[in-house]
Amino acid sequence: KTVLALVAVLGPIVWLMFTEDGQRRTDLVLMSILGRPAFDAALESFTDRLTEDRLRADFPAIELACTDGESLLGDRSCEARIGSFNQYPASELGLFFDGGRLSAVKVLYPRAYHARIRGWVERRVARLREVSEGPPPAPLVNGGVAAWPVTDGALLLKDGDLGPSDEPALLWLS
Secondary structure, rough: OOHHHHHHHHHHHHHHOOHHHHHHHHHHHHHHHOOOOOOOOHHOOOOOOOOOOHOOOOOOOOOEEEEEEOOOOOEEEEEEEOOOOOOOOEEEEEEEEEOOEEEEEEEEEHHHHHHHHHHHHHHHHHHHHHHOOOOOOOEEEEOOOEEEEOOOOEEEEEOOOOOOOOOEEEEEEO
């Protein structure tokens, strides 16, 4: 009975602290407790026809702080603190608009989730290609950046392991 009780009590704690899935779920719960909203978006289906108003309506829990000003990605940018991106811990969301239309999305996530975010991208692109065109293309790699063509743009991610000065980010560009 004692061994069974110890397993019943310690088993979930060991799973939460020492397995990748347990750590991810622990991080998600902590972000939720901190009041950080989820950004559960199908980036592979985004289009430049999306507007700021539409994104605010689709993700009402996300509090966007926007500023006008020319940049390489457009004439308006919005940022928000988030807690997760499609069931992976994430910290920040950046939306960029050009002429009122979405031009880029940037999702920042913890370094520890880089390989898992890449796996998410590869699964989503594969699913998108199965429906439309057959086998998924291999990512285009140039200068250490992997790019996957999607419906109306591309998903970009650092190829390979992150270096000390690399930003853990997933980008969608129209």
